[in-house]
C-alpha cells in the first residue's frame with residue numbers, strides 16, 4: 174500500500190478513534206468529526222478511479238480500519254466510490270440492511286439497485302455497529318461490479334485481519350503486564366501456548382486475506398474470496414476466544430476495550446456469508462472438478 | 476506487525492510454475508502401476524525412484540552447479556517438492572539429504588566435503604539421516620550425551636541415537652555429539668560429525684512403529700572413529716548449525732500435506748455433487764490448504780532472500796501439523812462406508828498421525844519457539 178496513505182490513515186485513526194467516539198457511535202451518534210477528517214484527507218476515495226490508488230490499496234486501508242474499529246461505513250463508502258461517481262455518503266445494502274443507512278445520501282444494493290429516496294430504521298449488529306433497515310422507494314438500476322457480493326465479503330475479511338492483529342497485540346501486552354503468582358502471566362507456558370495458537374490464526378488470516386487481495390483482477394477472485402472469508406472467519410472465532418481467556422475478567426468488562434474488537438470479529442464473520450456459506454461454495458467448486466483434479470485446482474488458484 | 480508474522484504475499488514465479496507439468500508427467504510415468512500413493516514424506520523409500528528424480532536435476536536444485544546443483548530458486552524447488560508430495564510419490568530416500576543435510580554442508584562444510592557428498596546427493600545416489608534424538612534427549616536436544624573424544628587425526632564416538640529415520644537404508648548420518656564436557660552454557664561444546672552408517676563401530680537396529688512399519692532406528696556408536704575431514708563446520712559450533720538446519724526442516728509443504736490423499740479420496744467418494752455438509756467440509760479443508768500453501772511459499776521467498784525465518788517456519792509447521800491431524804478426523808466423521816480407497820487412506824493416516832506433531836520438533840516445542848518470537852520468553 175502507498176506509504177503516505179498508510180501513514181495518514183494510521184495517524185487519523187489513532188488520533189480520532191477513541192473510546193468516546195466508539196461508545197457514541199454505539200449509542201447511534203454518527204461520528205461527524207471523524208468523517209470530516211477522513212474526507213479532508215481524501216481517504217474516502219482510496220481505490221476510486223482517478224485517485225491514483227487501486228483496489229489493493231482499498232483493502233489495505235480496510236485492514237487499518239479494522240485495526241482501529243473505525244465506526245464509519247468505510248467498506249461501503251470505498252467500494253461504492255470505486256464504481257460510482259462520488260456523491261456524499263453512499264452505503265451498500267444487503268438483505269435490506271445498510272451500515273449507517275439513516276446518515277447516507279445514497280443507498281446501493283448488492284443486486285445493483287440505487288436510490289436517494291429511502292427510509293432507514295435504526296438497527297445494529299452485535300458489535301453495536303449501525304446496520305440500519307432500509308426501504309428504497311424511487312429505485313433505479315446501476316452497473317455494479319460483477320462480483321460485488323464477493324468484494325463486500327472480502328471487505329469483512331480485511332476488517333477482520335486488521336482487528337485480529339490488534340487483538341493479538343492487546344493479548345500480548347496484557348499478558349506481559351498482568352502479574353499473578355509473582356510474575357507476568359506471559360511467563361506461564363499455558364498462556365504462551367495459547368498466544369502462539371492465536372498468533373498462528375492471525376498469520377493465517379492475514380495470508381488468506383492477502384491471497385484474495387492478490388487475486389482481485391484474476392478469474393479466480395471468487396474462489397480466493399471464498400477461501401479467505403471462510404478461513405479468516407474461522408480464525409476470528411479462535412482468536413476472540415483466546416484473547417478473552419488471556420484477559421480474564423477484565424476483558425469481560427465494558428470498561429476494557431477488548432470487546433470493541435472481539436464483538437466486531439463475531440459480527441463480521443457472519444456478515445456477507447458465514448464460514449459454512451463460503452466453505453460449501455468452495456467445496457462444490459472443488460468437487461465438481463473431481464478427485465484427480467483437486468490438486469490442480471488448489472495450486473491453480475494460487 | 477509482530478515478529479514472526481512477516482509473511483509477505485508471495486507468488487510463485489513463472490519459471491517455477493513451468494516445472495509443474497514436467498513433474499506431473501514424470502510421476503505419471505515413473506510410479507509403478509501397483510504403487511499406492513502416500514503424501515507422507517516419511518513413507519515410500521525407493522532408491523530407484525530417487526535416482527530418477529536426481530537424473531532430472533530435481534535434487535539439490537538450489538545448490539551451486541560446481542557441486543552438482545542446479546542453481547535454481549527456492550520457488551522452483553518448492554514446486555517440485557509439493558508436486559511430488561501431492562502425487563504421493565516415494566520420496567523418503569532422498570528427502571532429508573535434499574532438504575537439510577545438503578544445505579547444512581553448503582553452509583558450514585568444507586569445500587572438500589561439498590565436493591565429496593553434494594554431487595552424489597544431487598544424483599539421487601547418496602542418502603542421509605538425522606542424528607539428533609537420543610533415548611534421554613528428545614525435545615531437550617542440548618542434553619545429548621553421545622560423545623566424541625579427541626584422538627590423533629579425528630574423534631572416537633560413543634553413544635546412542637534413536638528414532639533415526641531410514642538409518643537402516645541410508646548411507647550417512649550427521650550426528651550431533653558432545654565434543655566438550657557439559658558446562659554452564661548448555662549450548663557450548665556440541666559438534667556435528669558426518670558418519671558412514673555402514674562403517675565400523677556403528678550398529679543400526681530398526682524399531683517397529685505402531686503401524687507395523689520399520690522406518691526409524693536405534694543407532695549405536697561404539698568406539699567409532701571419525702576423521703577430522705568429516706567434522707561438519709567448527710567443532711563447538713554444533714548448536715548454531717543444528718538450529719539453522721531446523722529452519723529448512725520446518726516450513727516445507729511436507730508439514731501440511733501428510734494427510735492430503737485422504738482429502739483426494741474423500742472427494743472421489745462423495746462424487747461431483749456432494750451434499751451440503753460434505754461440500755462444506757471439502758471447502759473448509761481446501762481453505763486451510765490454500766492458506767498454508769501461501770504461508771509456506773512466503774517462507775520459501777524468505778529462504779530465497781537468504782534470511783533464516785525460524786519463527787515463521789515454526790508457525791507454518793505448527794499450523795500445518797494440526798491441520799494434518801484435523802483433516803483425517805473430520806473426514807472420518809463424514810466418510811461414506813464401503814469406499815475402499817478412502818478407508819485405506821484414513822487408516823494409514825490415523826496410524827501415522829501421532830508422529831505428525833512429534834517429528835521435527837513437537838507441537839509444544841514449536842509453540843515455545845513462536846512464543847519467544849512474540850517476545851513472551
Ligand SMILES: Cc1cc2nc3c(=O)[nH]c(=O)nc-3n(C[C@H](O)[C@H](O)[C@H](O)COP(=O)(O)OP(=O)(O)OC[C@H]3O[C@@H](n4cnc5c(N)ncnc54)[C@H](O)[C@@H]3O)c2cc1C
Pocket residue numbers: 517604605606607608609612613614615637638639640641691829830833834835836837838839840
Ligand atoms: C516418525 C518419527 C521420525 C523421527 N525421525 C527422527 C530422525 O530421523 N532423527 C532424529 O534425530 N529424531 C527423529 N525423531 C525424533 C523426534 O525429533 C522426537 O520425537 C522429538 O524431538 C520429541 O522427542 P521425544 O520423542 O523424546 O519426546 P519428549 O521430548 O520426551 O517429549 C514428550 C512430550 O513432552 C512434551 N515436552 C517436552 N519438553 C517440553 C517442554 N519444555 N514444554 C512442554 N512440553 C514439553 C513434548 O512436547 C511431548 O509432548 C523422529 C520422531 C518420529 C515420531
